Amino acid sequence: METIKHIFKIGLGPSSSHTMGPVKAAHTFLLLAPGAERYEVTLYGSLAATGRGHLTDVALATAFENRQWKIIWKPEIFLPQHPNGIEFVAYGNDGTPILKKQYFSVGGGDISETGMRFDDRRIYTYSTMNDILNYIGNRKLWEYVAECEGPDIWDYLSEVWQQMQLSIRNGLEHESTLPGALQLPRKASTMFSCVHGLNSSLQRRYTTAVYAFAAAEENASGQTIVTAPTCGSCGVLPAALYTYYEFYEKNDKKILHALATAGLIANLIKYNASISGAEVGCQGEVGAACAMAAGAFCQLMGGSSYQVEYAAEMGLEHHLGLTCDPVCGLVQVPCIERNAFASIRAIDAAIFALISDGKHLISFDRVVRVMKATGHDLPPLYKETSMGGLAL
Numbered sequence: 001m002e003t004i005k006h007i008f009k010i011g012l013g014p015s016s017s018h019t020m021g022p023v024k025a026a027h028t029f030l031l032l033a034p035g036a037e038r039y040e041v042t043l044y045g046s047l048a049a050t051g052r053g054h055l056t057d058v059a060l061a062t063a064f065e066n067r068q069w070k071i072i073w074k075p076e077i078f079l080p081q082h083p084n085g086i087e088f089v090a091y092g093n094d095g096t097p098i099l100k101k102q103y104f105s106v107g108g109g110d111i112s113e114t115g116m117r118f119d120d121r122r123i124y125t126y127s128t129m130n131d132i133l134n135y136i137g138n139r140k141l142w143e144y145v146a147e148c149e150g151p152d153i154w155d156y157l158s159e160v161w162q163q164m165q166l167s168i169r170n171g172l173e174h175e176s177t178l179p180g181a182l183q184l185p186r187k188a189s190t191m192f193s194c195v196h197g198l199n200s201s202l203q204r205r206y207t208t209a210v211y212a213f214a215a216a217e218e219n220a221s222g223q224t225i226v227t228a229p230t231c232g233s234c235g236v237l238p239a240a241l242y243t244y245y246e247f248y249e250k251n252d253k254k255i256l257h258a259l260a261t262a263g264l265i266a267n268l269i270k271y272n273a274s275i276s277g278a279e280v281g282c283q284g285e286v287g288a289a290c291a292m293a294a295g296a297f298c299q300l301m302g303g304s305s306y307q308v309e310y311a312a313e314m315g316l317e318h319h320l321g322l323t324c325d326p327v328c329g330l331v332q333v334p335c336i337e338r339n340a341f342a343s344i345r346a347i348d349a350a351i352f353a354l355i356s357d358g359k360h361l362i363s364f365d366r367v368v369r370v371m372k373a374t375g376h377d378l379p380p381l382y383k384e385t386s387m388g389g390l391a392l
Contacts (some may be wrong), residue, residue, distance in 0.1 A: 001124040001271045003149060004263030008160045009109050009227045013219030016231040017084055017276060017384075018047060018054030021105030026063035028111070033099040036090035039069040039178025039375070044085035047105060047384040049075035053329025057078060059208055075385070082106060083278040083383060089172035096211030107276030107284070108229050117270070124148050127271050129309055129364045132264075141295075141305050142260040149260075152198040157259045158166040160226050161252065164215070164229060164238035165245075167225050171214025178220050180330045186221075188214035199366040204247050208347060209340035212239035215340040220332050229275045232282075232331050233289035235339035237262055240293035240346050244300045258300050262292035265312045265364075272365070273372035277324035278377020278384040286338045287371065291364075293346035298353050306358035314349035315342075315365040323382035325389030334390055 011020050026041070033039075041060060043051050051057065057071055079085035082104035090099040104115040125148070126132045136144050146153065171188045178184045184311070191210045195203055216235035219225045228237040241255055266275065269288045274280045294315035295308045304310065327333040381388030 001127050001267045002121055003123055004145065004153070004260070004267055005156055006110065007108065007227070007229050007263045007266045007270070008157070008259070009096065010160065010163050010224065011109065011227070012059075013222050013225050013231045015054040015232070016109040016227045016235050017105045017107055017278060018051060018056045019059040020085075020109030020227070020231070021084070021087050021111050022056055022086055023059050023063045024109065025086055025103035025105065025111045026060055028062070028103070029101050032101065033090035036098060037093050038129040039064060039067060039250070040072065040089040041069060042087040043053075043072060044074050044087070044311070045078040046380075046384040047086055048073045049288050050329030053326065053386070054331060055207040076222075078380065079115070080081070082112070083380065084276070085364060096189050107274060107279065108227055108270065124267070127268065129268055130255060130384040132303055132327070133305055133309060136305060139305070140257070140261070141264055141308060142257040145260040145264050153260065154256055157256045158252070161241070161255055161259060163226050164228075165242060167215045167218045167223070167234070168242050169222065169240055171218045172210070174217070175222070176221075178217065178332055178383070179222065180332065181328050182330060182332055184332055186217050187238065188217050205344060208239050208243040208343050212236055212343040213240050215239065216336040220330070220336060225257070228262070228292065229270065229288050230277070230285045232277060232335050233285040233339060233342070235336070236286065236289035236342045236346060237293045237296065239339070239343035240297045243347065244297060248300070254300055258296035261308060262296040265292045265295045268364075269316070269368055269371070272368045274375060278373060281314075281322055281345070281378050281383050282324040282338065283319045283322040283371055284375060285324070286342045287322055289339070290319055290342040290346045290349070291315035293343060294349035294353070298346050298350035301350060301354055303350070303354050304358060307353040309364050310356065310358050310360050311350045311353035313362060313367050314352065315346050316364070316371060317362065317367045318345065319380075320350075320371060322387045323378065324384040325382060325391040326384070327391050329386045340380065344360065
């Protein structure tokens with residue numbers, strides 16, 4: 001498995017697959033054909049079906065800048081390698097193509113020329129939770145991350161934590177309408193005021209949901225957020241961490257350790273299954289985020305590594321089969337509410353794991369394998385195409 005820095009990317013929303021990935025692919029292609037007369041970009045499958053709602057064309061325009069280029073949408077054609085296909089063609093002065101390349105946006109802002117994920121640089125010896133638990137013994141999961149990543153990971157995670165906090169605080173302050181045809185008003189600011197009228201236990205519980213709303217609304221507005229593990233699920237983990245920070249203990253060091261554990265959980269899901277909504281549905285995005293947040297919160301509350309594994313397992317298990325069906329192709333409905341409910345579910349899973357002995361029938365590794373199989377069994381219309389489910 002590669003570094004968890006690829007899990008936590010700081011960038012612009014609203015979609016890691018539809019904005020970060022295509023822009024990265026465009027920059028890669030332009031390095032190969034920098035002086036072409038004009039360029040043609042064709043989007044295929046899920047990437048084309050929800051590209052306008054996800055601002056793919058707007059993002060690509062920033063990559064091509066003043067160059068002459070055009071975009072072609074082919075949502076009806078799914079390339080066999082991956083649902084998120086993108087093709088670039090560079091043309092010379094005489095109008096003939098001089099270079100053609102295909103890339104695939106495979107989730108979390110990553111691209112691939114084959115549609116398959118590959119390790120940029122394998123730094124983790126073990127790639128299953130069971131093997132990691134057997135190796136670390138009584139140590140914490142974050143200690144294994146530190147062992148593999150090296151000391152510089154803490155500076156990187158500190159930047160990630162600062163941006164997560166900023167996304168929540170900004171989201172709580174902004175009062176405007178989200179971009180796109182739905183014209184949805186932002187809710188986090190008003191909800192934050194209303195939640196203070198609840199009793200203490202309910203206030204804490206639903207403030208978590210409001211934090212998730214705030215970060216997810218920032219993402220929907222195309223603002224700077226942290227993929228965790230994707231843009232569309234960026235509110236879940238920050239909400240759980242910020243809840244601990246505000247209601248339990250303002251301990252940045254423990255938060256960074258929790259981030260390391262969350263990154264490891266996401267890395268295992270990404271390596272053994274997928275975090276791409278176009279590939280496995282929303283279970284790979286919000287489900288993975290819930291697993292990350294559940295494990296992180298469990299660790300923050302003093303859970304053992306085995307209890308953390310149980311919390312993460314529950315977070316993913318109870319999102320199995322979750323479809324990706326954004327209305328109008330926007331990362332708004334049902335995405336924002338899903339972030340909010342997943343953040344509450346994550347804390348519930350963490351507490352449930354803490355009051356247990358950590359023993360359970362279905363392992364985290366097994367649930368990851370089931371999620372991958374379930375995602376591949378889902379019909380394409382339920383995987384980020386806006387052709388089925390709530391999108392209808």
